[in-house]
Amino acid sequence: QVNLVESGGRLVQPGGSLNLSCTDACGQSISRLAVGWFRGIERDFVAGISRSGGSFSVSDSAKGRFTISRDNVENIVYLQMNNLRPEDTGTYYCAAHVEHYYAPVVPRDYDYWGQGTLVTVSS
Numbered sequence: 644q645v646n647l648v649e650s651g652g653r654l655v656q657p658g659g660s661l662n663l664s665c666t667d668a669c670g671q672s673i674s675r676l677a678v679g680w681f682r683g684i685e686r687d688f689v690a691g692i693s694r695s696g697g698s699f700s701v702s703d704s705a706k707g708r709f710t711i712s713r714d715n716v717e718n719i720v721y722l723q724m725n726n727l728r729p730e731d732t733g734t735y736y737c738a739a740h741v742e743h744y745y746a747p748v749v750p751r752d753y754d755y756w757g758q759g760t761l762v763t764v765s766s
Contacts, residue, residue, distance in 0.1 A: 644671075645667055645673065645676070645739050645754070645755040646668040646669050646755075647665055647666070647667060647673075647737050647738070647739060647755055647756060647757035648665070648666060648757055648758070649663060649735060649737050649757045649758070650663070650664050650760055651760060652734075652735060652759075652760030652761045652763075653761075653762070653763070654763045654765065655727055655763070656764070656765070656766050657727060657728060657764055658726055658727065659727050659764070660724060660725045660726075661723075661724045661727065661762060662721055662722070662723050662724070663680070663721065663722040663723075663724065663735055663737075663760060663762075664719050664721055665680070665719065665720040665721075665722075665757060666720070667718065670718070672715075672718055673718055673720070674694065674713075674715035674718065675694055676694060676739040676740060676755075677692065677693050677694050677739070677743060677745055677746035678692055678713065678720045678737055678738065678739055678740070678746060679691035679738050679746045679747065679748070679750075679753060680711065680720075680735055680736070680737055680738075681735070681738060681750055682731075682733040682734065682735050682736070683733040684734075686736065686750035688748045688749075689701070689702055689709065689735070690702065690709055690710075690711035690722060691711065691746025691747065692711045692712070692720060693745050693746060694744050695715070695744075696712065696715065698745055699712075699746070700746065700748065704730075708727075709723065709724050709725070710722075710723040710725075711723075720737060722737075724762070727762075727764045728764060729764050730764075731762060731764050732762060732764045733761075734759040734760065734761050734762075735759060735761075736757055736758075736759045737756075738750065738754075738755060738756045739755040740752060740753050740754060742754075
């Protein structure tokens with residue numbers, strides 16, 4: 644069982660930066676799992692990273708502003724968010740995919756989800 648937990652969300656002004664984190668709440672390794680970040684009730688794809696971290700993808704709206712990375716020693720996946728815009732506001736969820744090496748972009752392909760962390764971009 645994987646118990647994902649996100650952190651790092653808060654209120655930030657437009658143009659600001661945040662670094663979200665995702666790990667397993669019980670300390671179990673997530674290094675064998677591809678991980679994705681999604682936003683909102685509709686689980687819009689934001690970014691995904693392969694098991695080793697060697698391959699990643701970012702949505703068009705986030706490209707050039709957001710970076711996904713992972714530290715498999717520390718067992719954390721990060722989403723670095725720069726130049727934030729009001730439309731980036733929402734609850735950000737990390738999710739883990741078991742079967743394949745690469746991170747899918749479709750939320751239904753993920754096996755485990757965290758509870759989310761709220762990001763609010765407002766002046």
